[in-house]
Amino acid sequence: MAQDSTDWNTDDDLEFEIDNYKSSPPSSPLAATSSDEVFAQLIDMGFSPENIARAIEEHGPNADTMVIIDAISKYTVNSEPSSSKSKTIDHFLAMGFDEEKVIKAIHEHGEDNIEEIANALISSAVSDAAKAEISPTIKEEEDDIDWTESDDEKYAEFLSSDDEKVSDSPENGSKLRSLVDMGFSELEASLALERCGGNVSVGDLADFICAAQIAREFDEFHTEPEEHKPRFSAKKRRIESKRESRPSADDDPVRLPNPMIGFGVPNEPGLITQRSLPAIAHGPPYFYYENVALAPKGVWDTISRHLYDVLPEFVDSKYICAAARKRGYVHNLPISGRYQVQPPPKYTISEAFPLTKKWWPTWDKRTKLNCILTVNASAQLTNRIRLALEAHPGEPPEGTKKYVIDQCRKWNLVWVGKNKAAPLEPDEMETLLGFPRNHTRGGGMSRTERLKSLGNSFQVDTVAYHLSVLKPLFPFGINVLSLFTGIGGGEVALHRLQIPMKTVVSVEISLVNRNILKDFWEQTNQKGKLIEFADVQELSNEKIKELMKKFGGFDLVIGGSPCNNLAGGNRVSRSGLEGEQSCLFFEYCRILEVVRETTKEMRRS
DNA sequence: GAGACTATGAGTATAAAC
């Protein structure tokens, strides 16, 4: 997928070089003679001075350079996501591949050739499984193999036939043999050939089979528990919600976790890979709903109840990037096999904005920014801060420090000069939120509108981490229904994950936001189709069914409904889910229910 | 009229103190 027009600013080449050193230690050219030289060499290689100093301190100034590198690699893997280890290696390690094989594959195919590396690793993993006599299990399953992945719905019928489909052409015969040699069963290989056609590479075919195998692991997801009919119609839900806006005393109210890391975040302990999902919540489609974590009491109970009793996953993005963003996510996605999108975000303020380091007062201990909101501090406030500090040429008294720090925290200010605290610029917000630079710039968007749209958007790295499990499930693309799209955080996340978007039906009320998504679609050379609606209420039940029949259904329904009446910053109309804007949550429920029902109808017919 | 600028707490959770 083309990504040329986005500015991810990666330095993978340098980091791969580091790992080449690591993987070929015997003839290492790094026979430095002094710790200063070692230090300089390592700096040149891109390691951070802090990590180098730490490693030298731990292992002594005369330690072998490779020992130092190994130590630094351990720091970066175990702690911060701004790893100086190869991001490609991290990427595949996070997917669960063996490090040795990852390094070997990178050597063989070159670090830039992600697809070939993935193919090699998948082939190797399947081959290993076959050697470990896992293949007989596959063989046993062949008779009633059930690839019920929505993208592969047609397979079920095909698979249920008794005939083995083997292509006649010599080229296909060769591909089939290759796949069998890689450890796939003959039936799986021939099915893949049949489905993908003869013009697809062996690697892609292997990818396809693996995706279907993974889909089978989530077979439960695709069961249709007939006994679990929706408890309410969409209309009835809203009435019900008024009656049950607060949980009863017997209910266990939804609580925020501490630390707020959901089922786990990259580079932090506490990862959970299993959860029990209510049977009624099983899809297809997958759904992903987002809103502010700190909503009025009872709101998340109501949201959860209306989204099939799925408990929210609360995540504060400060565990993933340099800015806090406490959000709840209700979804029915698998949670095993998540990985962090590359390149990872900067983890601290100083890493995200190195130029601020020069001016950062020692008494300002912040390493993370607070939540990015929709408005900025006034010039008068930053002037008051400047005057307060200039009144004390040396270190300011405690009272002044407290005033300044309080204001910096409240308005998310960073230090851009002597005594100069300043609010974030829109492009800095884009960086923090995981969007490409200038994503919201131009196209008729005023600065005020940029701030508002960015303040309302997803933190892309967080969402991408959750959506990463879809990558192996939809190797040939995904159909997305994107509600309350905003500036396209979900779409950017899928793009950064390199999950092809076959179709995106987007609903967004703001014209400038719709234009931003359209521009993003064109600039990233998306091959799929983008269809934009302005209002969720335009999306009638009939229209949804028509779209689904046209595009073969939706694989993912994603969106975060308006938070205006839920957000803590609203001093005027924080009226909960019944508020003028936030009540659109029930439109999300309506649309999701129609998609689910129509999906079932389509699968039956 | 559009956009920029500004002032405007309360609700919630958590940590600290008792």
Added chain:
DNA sequence: GTTTATACTCATAGTCTC
């Protein structure tokens, strides 16, 4: 266990300038 202190929050509305 209870009370108190502290921290944080996808915002709204009025006013001004152009």
